[in-house]
Amino acid sequence: MADREVDFLLIGGGMASAHCAAELRKRGAEGSILLVGREPEPPYERPPISKEYLRGEAERADAYVNPPSWYEENGVELLTARNVMSLDTESRTAKVQGGEEVAFGNALFGTGAMVNILRVEGAENEGIHYLRAFGNSDAIRADAENAEHVVLIGGSYIGTEVAASLTAKGTSCSIVAIEEVALSRTFGTDAGRWFQELIESKGVEFHGGEELEAYEGDGRVGAVLTKSGLSIECDAVVVGAGVRPDAMLAQRSGLEVDGAIVCDSKLRTSVAGIYAAGDCCSYESVVHGRRIHVEHWDVAMQQGMHAAANMLGDDADYEVVPYFFSDLADWVSLEYVGPAQDWDEEVWRGDREGGEFSVWYLKDGQVAGALSVGRSEDLAQARRMLADRVDVSGSREAIADSGSDLAAIV
Numbered sequence: 001m002a003d004r005e006v007d008f009l010l011i012g013g014g015m016a017s018a019h020c021a022a023e024l025r026k027r028g029a030e031g032s033i034l035l036v037g038r039e040p041e042p043p044y045e046r047p048p049i050s051k052e053y054l055r056g057e058a059e060r061a062d063a064y065v066n067p068p069s070w071y072e073e074n075g076v077e078l079l080t081a082r083n084v085m086s087l088d089t090e091s092r093t094a095k096v097q098g099g100e101e102v103a104f105g106n107a108l109f110g111t112g113a114m115v116n117i118l119r120v121e122g123a124e125n126e127g128i129h130y131l132r133a134f135g136n137s138d139a140i141r142a143d144a145e146n147a148e149h150v151v152l153i154g155g156s157y158i159g160t161e162v163a164a165s166l167t168a169k170g171t172s173c174s175i176v177a178i179e180e181v182a183l184s185r186t187f188g189t190d191a192g193r194w195f196q197e198l199i200e201s202k203g204v205e206f207h208g209g210e211e212l213e214a215y216e217g218d219g220r221v222g223a224v225l226t227k228s229g230l231s232i233e234c235d236a237v238v239v240g241a242g243v244r245p246d247a248m249l250a251q252r253s254g255l256e257v258d259g260a261i262v263c264d265s266k267l268r269t270s271v272a273g274i275y276a277a278g279d280c281c282s283y284e285s286v287v288h289g290r291r292i293h294v295e296h297w298d299v300a301m302q303q304g305m306h307a308a309a310n311m312l313g314d315d316a317d318y319e320v321v322p323y324f325f326s327d328l329a330d331w332v333s334l335e336y337v338g339p340a341q342d343w344d345e346e347v348w349r350g351d352r353e354g355g356e357f358s359v360w361y362l363k364d365g366q367v368a369g370a371l372s373v374g375r376s377e378d379l380a381q382a383r384r385m386l387a388d389r390v391d392v393s394g395s396r397e398a399i400a401d402s403g404s405d406l407a408a409i410v
């Protein structure tokens with residue numbers, strides 16, 4: 001016998017669960033909602049923790065998805081600093097840390113992602129950080145304030161964003177990355193080089209084509225060594241080596257998992273009445289015609305809301321084109337729609353030197369993704385063309401001509 005029963009159990013205290021709860025109430029759901037999160041904070045947005053929060057320009061509360069009082073005011077029970085330990089899909093009950101057994105009607109997995117840990121020699125030294133939560137950001141800021149030099153491992157978003165934030169606050173930084181060019185995995189070599197030249201012009205050293213071999217230190221990290229023999233002295237390290245979906249509880253509970261929690265096009269997992277949203281899941285995308293997994297703030301929000309609507313009977317496919325943004329200090333903001341798995345052509349539009357351009361990634365004559373620096377209006381059109389699978393094979397020149405009307409490409 002369960003200790004109690006709820007109509008909606010939301011597992012994980014991040015963007016996906018918080019927006020699912022808000023959407024349930026917005027749509028008039030009157031049933032009981034229980035949101036269980038591992039962290040001590042109410043659900044918050046993570047982007048600021050590598051940006052304005054890391055730089056000390058914002059408070060924790062600025063990042064909260066809802067003010068703490070919202071939960072009580074809206075009849076959403078929020079259990080923080082608590083794990084969902086196990087879930088029985090037969091009896092439809094979950095065990096919450098502390099021992100309480102909760103029966104549920106519908107459930108959402110919004111368990112997010114975990115950072116990849118690099119277990120190399122010297123990894124036990126102090127001063128080696130990962131970044132996923134407020135506490136990590138606090139520790140990095142404290143170390144960076146006293147550091148002469150910080151090394152970032154990883155040339156993607158976390159590495160470049162943190163290097164930008166720390167450099168902007170006066171700490172000198174180097175990035176060590178397996179890829180030859182910063183941000184090239186998502187944006188390709190040409191656009192990646194544009195971003196790399198920008199961060200180098202601000203003082204960040206970039207070492208591409210370098211793989212971490214070991215850390216040197218005597219209790220505290222003193223240097224980073226790479227496989228090619230490069231050695232960089234430092235007082236702190238921040239690792240941004242990607243994340244993997246947190247599908248552990250789902251796997252233990254017998255849900256289908258392929259690295260991520262497997263969902264259909266409606267964000268339904270393999271068990272009826274249990275949905276998944278955000279970083280923890282992969283889903284059958286009707287827009288892309290393939291299964292995709294992304295780790296984007298906007299997607300976690302939209303999918304949390306979409307799962308809520310489907311719990312209430314909408315039964316609709318999730319058809320939003322994934323959107324991502326990143327800021328490198330106040331140097332540049334970028335936006336991206338996609339994700340392009342691969343592409344056979346890049347078309348540039350706008351003023352590359354002036355820092356106002358979009359890059360269009362085309363595959364088989366269709367838009368597979370698009371990047372914007374200062375041209376959000378282009379991205380709206382790229383999103384439309386991607387969703388509608390518009391044949392743009394005869395429109396390359398129109399796309400490249402920044403004076404042309406993209407709305408005319410149909």
Ligand SMILES: Cc1cc2nc3c(=O)[nH]c(=O)nc-3n(C[C@H](O)[C@H](O)[C@H](O)COP(=O)(O)OP(=O)(O)OC[C@H]3O[C@@H](n4cnc5c(N)ncnc54)[C@H](O)[C@@H]3O)c2cc1C
Pocket residue numbers: 011012013014015016017036037038039045046047048049050082083084085110111112113131132133158246249277278279280295296297298300323324325326327
């Ligand atoms: C430093 C940083 C910067 C970022 N910047 C950007 C950006 O600029 N743009 C962008 O688009 N995206 C960005 N992202 C990605 C974005 O933040 C994520 O895509 C988003 O947070 C995913 O939300 P989520 O709800 O799926 O998961 P999460 O935010 O990870 O939340 C899941 C929560 O569930 C908890 N949990 C897991 N298992 C259990 C359990 N069994 N019981 C209870 N709780 C559990 C986890 O501890 C976690 O607190 C950034 C991420 C980081 C870390």
